[in-house]
Amino acid sequence: MNKIITLARRPEQIPDEKDFTITSGPIPEIKQGQILIKTLFLSADPYMRERMDLSKSYMPEFKLNEMITGTLVGVVIESKSKQFSIGDTVYGFLGWQIYNVSDGTNISKVTNKSIPPQTALGVLGSPGITAYNGLLEIGKPKKGETIVISGAAGAVGTLVGQIAKIYGCKVIGIVGSDEKCKYLIDELGFDACINYKTSLNIKEALEKICTNGIDLYYDNVGNGLLNDIIELSNKKARIILCGQISQYNGSSPTINPKILGLMTKKSITMQGFMIHDFIGEKSERAIQQISLWIQQGQIQYRENVIEGIENAPKALIGLFTGQNIGKQLLKI
Template sequence: MTTKQIVLAARPNGTPILNDFRFEDIELDELQQGEVLLQGMYYSVDPYMRGRMNEGKSYVPPFELNKAIEGGVLATVLESKSDLFKTGDVVLGSLPWSEKMIASDKNLQKIESTVESLTYYLGILGMTGLTAYFGLMHIGKPKAGETVVVSGAAGAVGIVVGQIAKIHGARVIGIAGSDEKASLLKQEFGYDDVINYKTTGNIKNAIANLCPNGVDVYFDNVGGEISDAVIQNLNFHARIALCGQISLYNSTKIPLGPRIQPMLLTRSVLMQGFIISNFQKDFPEGIAQLSKWVNEGKLKFTETIIEGFDQLPAALLGLFKGENKGKMIVKA
């Protein structure tokens, strides 16, 4: 059986371009015992994928040149030689960017949805929601009356972080890249106020004006100059959950920024980086709590769904231009 896949053709120098990807037709192997043949339905597109395009050691292995890129995929079982799955089952796994693929049943999770959309398992009930939940609750530890600032607030993680902080009685300020996103965050997701960093001349002063008592929790998705500005407004005993640094992912050299250690020291600030696999043993707890909030109407979510398997590379590049509202997903 022949299918189409997308491989990493070249390692990017700075911002990726479409020529860094290549489409290939491949022949699938015969199905073996314990394997299933899958048809891809929805493909998750995430900022961390940019780091995997680079060579070098990290918390996950880099993508291999001339091999299929992989990520979170919701797929349908077309044929099964597994005792765990039957034809027609919907499964979730870390799978190649391929229209069809063969996978071991050990690496798949059966999805029996009780929520409005299957795609929630790539977003609010998947890695996105879990990242927001554990980063905020285990590191940020927001308390009622505190001020939480979220950068990349209109992204898939940021939208969830702000709502969880509001559930716990915090005041929430977002930082996003357009007035449209700012309105969405305030009107749909309960943010108290939002700074458009593209039109705000002095972000440090804007944060100071909106956070007169200082910033107690900073959920950092972007790094760079935005984080420099937030850190200068931190309160005593503030907590920073270091989730992402998307403003720096395409840098060819590390930019020199302010020395933040004196601020962290003199204000007794905790800054902790994390990756979602740190909390793997607690995933059932996180999924149960997120599902409860979704079903109670306390957590809402938005997705940018792009049609067409061939659009996967363009969708990934779109993340770095801020083209997504919430979770970026490609529907095959």
């Protein structure tokens, strides 16, 4: 039987398992030119929360009682297509279900056999491209500079920190648990880390650690920490607006308008970006370079794998309760 995850209702805050329904149905049949894909891994991504609301996302909202869609990796188990053979591993934008039918649109073959295929959803996929290009194309880090990263233990944040280390920066992570801080410092080589849930005064903690001020802020979270960062920033600091996960469940940060004056006086640049800004050559370069760094042992990656299609809602919800270290995946 096929199992399908649908949206049952629109959440008002952090999603609840009751916002989703799991339905069963027959395994779909394929026509000429189509393939049947059995899902191996589903990717849980923060932007999907915005698609659960009406008209918030840059992508169309999920419709009530219709299937959730997202990126996944799967294997071709039946083929009536000249492009794909049984056994091909594919990556694409499809439905949150065990069996998907495709005519080849929106999917591509996973050809790198030297690394597990689900990395196409993480370190060698959208988080990798986002981390690499957001940091290097927008942040332009230089040796000896200090970078602060929010959401530092997630799929994007762990990569940004490691790439910044390769570029010779002092790297400070902001995360929601001591376990995450320990991982970033002991295993990924971050210079320091602050647990924002237990730190009594994050600004004071940052001031102590960032003895030469802050040159770069890679913001995955979009909260009021931005006020403190700008106060502690050096002249010509760069702020990279990657994501605002703290706002996806409805809350708004308090941004002090005075930071605009400070940004002027310090000649600070703040720039947002979307992964789509880097389609083509820049995405390919990111994947090639990250693959090389992995082979050379300069980049490590971690996956937080939850098993079973019935736990797909848990995987998504976990992003907003901070359950993941590294890329949040659902294994079927």
